[in-house]
Amino acid sequence: MKNVEFTRWLFSSLVLVLLVLPSAAAGDEVIAEVENLGDTLVFHPVVEFHELILTVTGPCGFEYRQVVDRDEPFFRLDETTIDGAYRYNLFRTEEVDPGIVKILKEARNSFDEEIPKKLCRDGKLPGPPLVQSAGFHVSRGEIIYDPGSVEKGSDQKSLAGGGDLSVEGLAALKPGVGAGGSALPTKDIVHNDDVIIDGSLCVGFDCVNGEVFSFDTIRLKENNLRIKFDDTSTTASFPRTDWQLTANDSANGGASKFSIDDVTNSRTPFTVEANARSHSLYVDDGGRIGNRTSTPSVEFHSIDGDTPTLRLQQDGSSGFAPQTWDIAGNETNFFVRDVTGGSTLPFRIRPGAPSSSIFIDDGGDVGIGTSSPNASLHVRRTDGSSQVFVEEASGATADRTLVKLSNDGVGRISLMNTAIAAGNQEWSFFVANGDRFVISKGGSGLEEAALDDSGNLVIEGTLTTGSSTVYPDYVFESDYPLMSLDELSAFIAEHKHLPNVPSSEEVEGGRRINMTELQMKVLEKVEELTIYTLEQHEIIRSQEGKLRSQYDTIRLLQERLSALEQGL
Numbered sequence: 001m002k003n004v005e006f007t008r009w010l011f012s013s014l015v016l017v018l019l020v021l022p023s024a025a026a027g028d029e030v031i032a033e034v035e036n037l038g039d040t041l042v043f044h045p046v047v048e049f050h051e052l053i054l055t056v057t058g059p060c061g062f063e064y065r066q067v068v069d070r071d072e073p074f075f076r077l078d079e080t081t082i083d084g085a086y087r088y089n090l091f092r093t094e095e096v097d098p099g100i101v102k103i104l105k106e107a108r109n110s111f112d113e114e115i116p117k118k119l120c121r122d123g124k125l126p127g128p129p130l131v132q133s134a135g136f137h138v139s140r141g142e143i144i145y146d147p148g149s150v151e152k153g154s155d156q157k158s159l160a161g162g163g164d165l166s167v168e169g170l171a172a173l174k175p176g177v178g179a180g181g182s183a184l185p186t187k188d189i190v191h192n193d194d195v196i197i198d199g200s201l202c203v204g205f206d207c208v209n210g211e212v213f214s215f216d217t218i219r220l221k222e223n224n225l226r227i228k229f230d231d232t233s234t235t236a237s238f239p240r241t242d243w244q245l246t247a248n249d250s251a252n253g254g255a256s257k258f259s260i261d262d263v264t265n266s267r268t269p270f271t272v273e274a275n276a277r278s279h280s281l282y283v284d285d286g287g288r289i290g291n292r293t294s295t296p297s298v299e300f301h302s303i304d305g306d307t308p309t310l311r312l313q314q315d316g317s318s319g320f321a322p323q324t325w326d327i328a329g330n331e332t333n334f335f336v337r338d339v340t341g342g343s344t345l346p347f348r349i350r351p352g353a354p355s356s357s358i359f360i361d362d363g364g365d366v367g368i369g370t371s372s373p374n375a376s377l378h379v380r381r382t383d384g385s386s387q388v389f390v391e392e393a394s395g396a397t398a399d400r401t402l403v404k405l406s407n408d409g410v411g412r413i414s415l416m417n418t419a420i421a422a423g424n425q426e427w428s429f430f431v432a433n434g435d436r437f438v439i440s441k442g443g444s445g446l447e448e449a450a451l452d453d454s455g456n457l458v459i460e461g462t463l464t465t466g467s468s469t470v471y472p473d474y475v476f477e478s479d480y481p482l483m484s485l486d487e488l489s490a491f492i493a494e495h496k497h498l499p500n501v502p503s504s505e506e507v508e509g510g511r512r513i514n515m516t517e518l519q520m521k522v523l524e525k526v527e528e529l530t531i532y533t534l535e536q537h538e539i540i541r542s543q544e545g546k547l548r549s550q551y552d553t554i555r556l557l558q559e560r561l562s563a564l565e566q567g568l
């Protein structure tokens with residue numbers, strides 16, 4: 001605040017000085033003759049001086065300063081000097097009485113406005129510092145300089161003498177000017193009010209008189225183009241990042257581009273290279289973003305002639321393994337590419353795929369062909385092509401498990417036929433407790449077939465005869481029409497198969513074999529055979545009795561015959 005208050009004090013004091021003193025034009029003498037040695041400018045003084053100060057400014061914030069109190073100042077090219085437009089300012093200062101400097105400092109501290117006025121009236125302030133300015137170019141390591149471009153000291157006015165100093169010039173001066181040369185006047189112009197330009201504005205070393213602006217309102221014209229936003233906030237709670245608009249790199253071989261630079265943090269968050277395609281980035285009035293289109297139809301719309309692609313790249317900068325994915329689409333498919341993994345395509349969708357080809361609902365159920373899956377995986381089609389196909393095509397023959405179901409308890413596979421009446425539609429097979437593989441009719445609760453781990457098969461079944469369901473024990477009923485062996489022999493001779501058993505012609509002709517019925521038929525024949533065997537057993541036993549009686553009779557006859565023979 002003190003510096004600001006002093007500046008205001010000094011400015012008002014000097015205005016008063018100007019109001020009371022007559023003005024006199026400063027001399028237009030040249031301070032030094034300039035000699036161009038190709039890579040060096042040498043300044044040969046032609047006036048008396050207390051001190052010469054040489055400053056040179058150029059591209060990329062280049063600054064050079066040299067102060068001499070004798071000899072000749074010079075500017076020499078080095079490795080930091082790049083091609084472009086430069087400007088030098090050569091200042092001549094007069095020696096200042098140390099006592100005057102002390103008086104001015106005391107006046108500044110006490111805000112005494114009368115002391116500068118009195119010193120000025122008494123002619124005790126130093127005379128006007130002269131300045132000599134000109135522009136030059138550096139091209140391919142050589143200085144290009146036109147001596148006729150020198151701006152002489154008459155253009156620069158001084159605080160300290162009888163020169164005609166403008167209000168704008170006064171406002172540009174800082175405390176201490178003229179006091180021992182601690183601060184130098186410059187050619188800056190400061191307006192303490194709004195500035196209105198009724199026309200266009202050209203800024204830069206290469207602006208010329210008679211500039212043709214066309215429709216340009218503001219034009220920056222030189223070989224290094226920058227607009228810097230220098231935030232001078234000092235309070236910690238206020239944002240104070242400096243920003244810059246940059247057109248093109250300054251270095252030889254650099255990029256032709258436009259960028260927004262975060263100067264404070266040395267970052268460039270936004271860049272557009274020269275020759276970028278029209279509408280590379282376009283935001284319409286609805287907030288939609290177009291990439292290579294000025295008519296985005298969705299929130300982000302990207303157009304390209306060959307496979308528009310979005311790349312997601314994890315570069316390893318956070319310590320995680322690098323990985324790159326591409327999401328892209330063209331006339332053959334939409335796909336996800338694993339770039340790091342050899343550019344494989346683990347996910348693809350062909351054009352024309354129907355709606356809900358893959359659908360994941362809010363519960364995590366997955367539908368294939370349906371938007372309302374009612375299971376963890378629900379496959380549905382309406383054209384007769386629904387199918388699940390698991391294929392291992394390695395070409396190497398091996399025993400492999402292609403489908404595996406696991407459950408903490410009974411896990412069923414259910415088969416349903418919706419074309420038949422309810423209650424008869426569903427069958428299931430599963431591994432039951434006790435290591436048994438079971439086939440069961442849905443809802444019956446029965447094990448229609450069960451195979452245990454010893455290979456024993458148990459089948460629930462019955463033999464159906466007409467409208468009644470029976471078990472073959474009817475064979476042992478007294479009214480069962482059992483064929484005689486003669487009848488059975490005649491039937492077999494004629495038909496070449498057992499009665500009530502399917503013939504080979506029937507089976508080979510396509511008749512389906514009911515295993516339960518066949519088993520019952522076999523049991524029926526076994527029971528019939530049992531009856532035949534028992535009947536044969538009765539006959540054999542009767543014949544054995546008769547043979548035994550006959551044997552006994554023969555034995556008695558033999559005994560009698562033997563006795564007769566002995567008696568003779």
